[in-house]
Amino acid sequence: MARYIFITGGVVSSLGKGLMAASLAALLQARGYKVRIRKFDPYLNVDPGTMSPYQHGEVYVTDDGAETDLDLGHYERFTGVSARQSDNITSGRVYRDIIARERRGDYLGATVQVIPHVTDAIKEFALADQGDHDFILCEIGGTVGDIEGLPFMEAIRQLRNELEPFQTLSVHVTLVPYIKAAGELKTKPTQHSVRELASLGIKPDLLLCRAEHPIPDSERQKIANFCNVRKEAVIPALDAPSIYAVPLQYHRQGLDAEVLRAFGIADAPDPDLSRWDDVVDRYANPEGEVTIGVVGKYVGLQDAYKSLNEALIHGGLAHRVKVNLRWLDAELFEQDDADIAAELEPMHGILVPGGFGERGSEGKIAAVRFARERKVPFLGICLGMQMACIEGARTAGVLEASSTEFGETSEPVVGIITEWMSEEGLQKREADGDLGGTMRLGAYEAALSGNSHVSRIYGGAERISERHRHRYEVNSKYIAPLEEGGLVFSGMSPDGLLPEIVERPDHPWFVGVQFHPELKSKPFDPHPLFAGFVGAALDLARLV
Template structure:
């Protein structure tokens, strides 16, 4: 079933097997015809995850990276669109030597090739097939996996069904019938699950376990209860309470390479649940509401990054998601922002809600409220500063206004032809890019304190050794420049012709990327006389981890705590007392 937690279960299994000493990778299969998630609506599909090498992928890859501690490449995501595109291109080049190209064996063969390619160099490859059992669109992938089992050997495969057991309110009883139907439909593909992970609001009882065992012919101890938990990081611990890791290793014929040690993970979990402080954050964005519902999955990595930063600062982060259009429609007064310790403007596209977001940014700047802008958030912070400090009243973004003479945010030169040709898919400035940080800047201090400069220096050396990826580094002076790597997803940039004027009026551009042709792209801004007013063209949320929070988020939470203390009584976390 879609949205039941397959991605988090996959990530958790990878973390568990890693604790037993096995090196795991994960592959996400999305059966939709889109080539990637890049052109899909965030309100419909959730956040678009960006990989170091520029892939635009389903948000499940973010869970994989956060749990496994890996930077996964774009080829770890397969879609129906990618598979058919690859096969059709190969046919056009004549590589099939006159064969009749068909779904079987050519489409299924390409699926198998991609899975095996992604699995190279790892002990275990976790393959998540998206969607719902019984969907027509995922049948080729199930068929391909079953064929791979025949080719490699069934002893190398373990099948896990993640299923949902509803508890209808008017009945008050957990129902197993949907799970029974899922098992039957999976069996039609020749696949019988070795393990069944049962998602539900509450724990699975023995009565329900026995009913599933009888209908599925799965051993009782291979039916795993996975109830709703306080945080996603509780999931591996909960699954290990039923010895899932040891059982899966036994099924694969593996022996544990080491004794699992969950001490560090559990310490982080404990800190996340028993903080002594509360920080209230207003997230002012665009992709928040659809009808009567709020869709916070649009910004799930920002949410997780705040959780990570909260753990580092002994704080619970309470996020209020505010659609910028509420300020435009007067559904909410700007003075409502006095209730918050900090304001974040995350990434977005297009003009809708921009005036409301600009008003929130101005409020943060003029009232000394900690502010963090991400991608679109940085662009609008520059527009707001140009209008209300520099005095360029018609300052705008080319994304919003084609005819404004003062577009302080403009389309990148490399993107102009792309837009003219209407080639929107996979064509933005995507993936990791290096930024040289300004000496004595707050941004530099944050990255120095976190230890990220050393980590990123190693990664930069790796990129320089791969000619096809070295462009991501740009022009740097190794051993002299202080450089960081962050992931990007944008078409627009701060217009170079306004940079000097903005700097003269007090805005500090504290980091830039220098292309091989000498062009400089502004990557970070800050206001030195403000308690914390920072923004970046990048998406640092994609590099944040539970035990290694993104520096700009950690600094933001620390500043929010200071603002809270300065403005009055702190918000006390009752659970910690």
């Protein structure tokens, strides 16, 4: 029987509910329990696939092709449990499915209402696909009091009544702000937030209190008295030196022990936190450092590249070095007075990430050219690989090389993909069809060339599986001229039609991939491409 932990947030947004859920799951996992985490998003988009990164941050992609909230990346990185389509739901998806049922006549003439139809659909989602998990953690997006979140809160209230005693737990994440002028921590916002939650019929069992300063026992007792919980259930959540120190910090504050006590579990094994101790030690005690320049389009919001940021840190952990990231706006490289060399010469590695649209594309191509000519380690991801191919084509004499994503071109080195093979068979899309959910999404295999650089990076593997999210592909008609210009296509789709990986044998480390390797990297299991890239950057740093 799976036990459910419902995680809500109050006072303000961005308190770190996703990180808290991931950390708690990691602690329960360290005790030998099987865990799964789910995210309930109240917004009306069906998924975040069509949302601007500036609105929502990164879109995380699962093996089975779901475009999800970036918190699922935290879940995977902390637990190693692959997320699925069934682990993220939005109000938009709920309403879309209910309206489709109503149009088919599935409700037999009944008036369709928020209660019971919407709340029942949310409960079905929460209870589905339980498997043999011991704990299922359900994070509710947004903040208590948000209008769009009310159906989710009502569904939680109903579930807590319907499930068995000691089968559910409510954890509420709040803020205890520090008023500098008064020199005091203030508990009133937490009290009001808990009162708001209680007005919806949900009594929190644990309070996780975010604070910039230590919370004295007297203040914890005050919160406990006003919020109707034990003092031990008021868990301080102070800022940590890195997100990977959070599980250890929560364990020291007794979070996992209090959760087990609330469930009536008295015989839980002690947690094995050795791998987290190792990660924190590697992060806190580096034996060197490298600087990586990320030339992108959304560098003003680092959440747009959340998994990329973490994967580069993981690459540093593999070599016990600190990775300093320089976020460089590709558009600045397109200005007439741009001094690209001055910006990129201090870099030990250059990375061009994924993205959409023409803006900044010529700046990215200029960064690729610099990395190729100066022999600086280069990694191109998705659009970054496509820019490497366009740069390579222009160098090989195809001067008008471009992508149809940027408009009409006489040399479409990159073009829209309308057909491809998946495990479900032939997939087809229309060039002018809907944007949402129509890309090549999820895990696809690639066949690697023997004795290639990338094959060695993957430990001699002949086939790999990586996650994709893109609408355009490198045109295989240009493979021959590109290889004549020095690029080698060392990874292809199993049917040999779609280029997956390019590299330059005449370069110390130059790799472009059509997929997103950052989505599968973990702190205790760094992705080999990022470990290799940071290792090459370290070699360059030692030469300088």
